[in-house]
Amino acid sequence: MLKTLDRITIDPEIFQGQPCIRGMRIPVTLILKLLAVGKTHAEIIDDYPEIEEEDIKQCIEYAAWLASERNVAIAGAHK
Template sequence: MLNRIKIDPNICEGKPTIRNIRITVDFVLKLLGDGYTADEIVKIYPELEKEDIYQAAKYGAWLASEKTIAIP
């Protein structure tokens, strides 16, 4: 279940966020892609919890499995 991922058109232009705290899922995924661990991310952003990071990754995986996007 992805109960920590919220989408509100009035927050961050409707991008998926973590618990409506104005940290977007794509930002967390970029940090993971840059090699940061969940422990490092929650240390830098103490308002996040490890479960937030895991759910962001699950959400990204779900999106990737649902949509095909051509990469030029």
């Protein structure tokens, strides 16, 4: 099954081409690091009001995909 992560974007013009949330300068790695140090979803959203719950969920899904090498389509990814 192909899962589309439509909130994760990769654009060479934004944040040096790192995977970001919805084209903003908020990299997926930032959200994952915040989760890793124990921040809750609510705390992250409080700190970054432009972030939505679904953004955080897709960051986790993206990390899981990287760990498992599952097929996934990333919005804005260039081949």
